[in-house]
Amino acid sequence: MPFYHKLGKIPHKRHTTFKKSDGTFYYEQLFGTVGFDGMSSLLYHCHRPTMVKEVLDSYDVSPEIAVEKNMKSYALNGFNVKPTEDYLESRVPVLVNNDCHVVLASPTKSQTEYFYKNADCDEMIFIHEGSGKLRTLLGNIEFSYGDYLMIPRGMIYQMEFNDENNRLFIVESFSPMYTPKRYRNHFGQLLEHSPYCERDLRRPEELETHDEEGDFLVKVKKEGMIHQYIYASHPFDVVGWDGYNFPYAFSIHDFEPITGRVHQPPPVHQTFETNAFVVCSFCPRLYDYHPESIPAPYNHSNIDSDEVLYYVDGDFMSRNHIEKGMITIHPGGIPHGPHPGAMERSIGQKETHELAVMVDTFKPLKLTKQALALDEGDYHKSWIEH
Numbered sequence: 001m002p003f004y005h006k007l008g009k010i011p012h013k014r015h016t017t018f019k020k021s022d023g024t025f026y027y028e029q030l031f032g033t034v035g036f037d038g039m040s041s042l043l044y045h046c047h048r049p050t051m052v053k054e055v056l057d058s059y060d061v062s063p064e065i066a067v068e069k070n071m072k073s074y075a076l077n078g079f080n081v082k083p084t085e086d087y088l089e090s091r092v093p094v095l096v097n098n099d100c101h102v103v104l105a106s107p108t109k110s111q112t113e114y115f116y117k118n119a120d121c122d123e124m125i126f127i128h129e130g131s132g133k134l135r136t137l138l139g140n141i142e143f144s145y146g147d148y149l150m151i152p153r154g155m156i157y158q159m160e161f162n163d164e165n166n167r168l169f170i171v172e173s174f175s176p177m178y179t180p181k182r183y184r185n186h187f188g189q190l191l192e193h194s195p196y197c198e199r200d201l202r203r204p205e206e207l208e209t210h211d212e213e214g215d216f217l218v219k220v221k222k223e224g225m226i227h228q229y230i231y232a233s234h235p236f237d238v239v240g241w242d243g244y245n246f247p248y249a250f251s252i253h254d255f256e257p258i259t260g261r262v263h264q265p266p267p268v269h270q271t272f273e274t275n276a277f278v279v280c281s282f283c284p285r286l287y288d289y290h291p292e293s294i295p296a297p298y299n300h301s302n303i304d305s306d307e308v309l310y311y312v313d314g315d316f317m318s319r320n321h322i323e324k325g326m327i328t329i330h331p332g333g334i335p336h337g338p339h340p341g342a343m344e345r346s347i348g349q350k351e352t353h354e355l356a357v358m359v360d361t362f363k364p365l366k367l368t369k370q371a372l373a374l375d376e377g378d379y380h381k382s383w384i385e386h
């Protein structure tokens with residue numbers, strides 16, 4: 001995050017001796033991104049963070065592609081993804097390219113047996129159903145319905161759920177995920193016209209420091225493989241840290257929609273950016289107030305991007321037969337728009353209760369085998385009037 005945060009105990013000067021009460025040293029780690037050019041934090045561990053005891057078998061979790069070159073609109077029933085006990089096994093990639101993986105998950109159990117880190121991607125975990133605690137080596141964040149958990153690559157974490165009913169919409173991003181640049185000043189502060197500000201971003205607050213040695217399994221995802229490392233010290237043994245590189249949470253319910261006299265384009269809903277896709281939040285809001293405005297979106301050709309909409313809650317004004325947990329994909333190259341009757345229905349309406357997350361990718365997405373298993377059928381023909 002482009003602001004400073006610190007937790008726990010840190011020495012007065014970086015790169016100087018820092019000792020425990022018994023006179024032995026803490027171990028400093030620089031945790032940086034984008035070479036030495038991106039955001040970084042300095043961590044102080046009870047033990048060396050490098051103590052690999054064993055490397056177990058690695059296994060392949062690469063998505064299996066069913067449609068390599070897609071030019072068809074699809075609607076996928078996301079809630080048909082099977083609830084699965086294990087967090088990593090529960091993650092089902094549905095739409096992928098070299099820039100990002102869109103993943104659905106319905107884990108029923110907390111992660112207790114192992115720790116996880118994604119060495120390739122920042123992870124955005126949108127909490128559609130469920131609540132709990134994101135535990136990380138930099139501290140913990142409570143989460144509940146509507147939260148985006150933003151986890152920079154390399155963060156070791158565990159997901160702790162309060163119960164079995166969890167539905168997650170996850171995006172793994174191979175390039176860093178940031179707040180939109182146009183909402184930031186040259187110091188990185190979010191500006192007055194931003195739909196949210198730093199006050200809405202929840203940083204890690206509770207730092208767990210486990211000064212423990214033993215056998216600790218960390219599953220590391222890299223290049224489509226899960227590598228299994230046994231470390232000799234607890235991954236959450238940080239006594240203090242400071243810097244700019246840390247996980248945070250942002251609730252979609254804290255996004256302040258930007259509205260206008262006539263229909264506002266999708267960029268007003270933008271929440272996060274990368275150099276390969278954007279994430280937008282469609283939130284309950286008052287409709288356009290020009291007396292003759294058409295609140296439904298116009299037909300549009302996003303010729304250069306594939307559009308993924310994940311429907312979270314409320315009424316989906318521009319679509320017929322859409323339910324919670326559904327994903328629609330509208331590929332670049334052909335126009336799409338409101339369903340028959342939706343434009344007419346929207347005229348004179350005062351507000352919408354829709355809640356949805358959109359991911360627009362600049363490169364085409366491929367559909368996985370698991371995505372086709374969720375396919376609703378003839379969505380691509382759903383604009384024909386019957």
Ligand SMILES: [Fe+2]
Pocket residue numbers: 300307330336
């Ligand atoms: Fe669209």
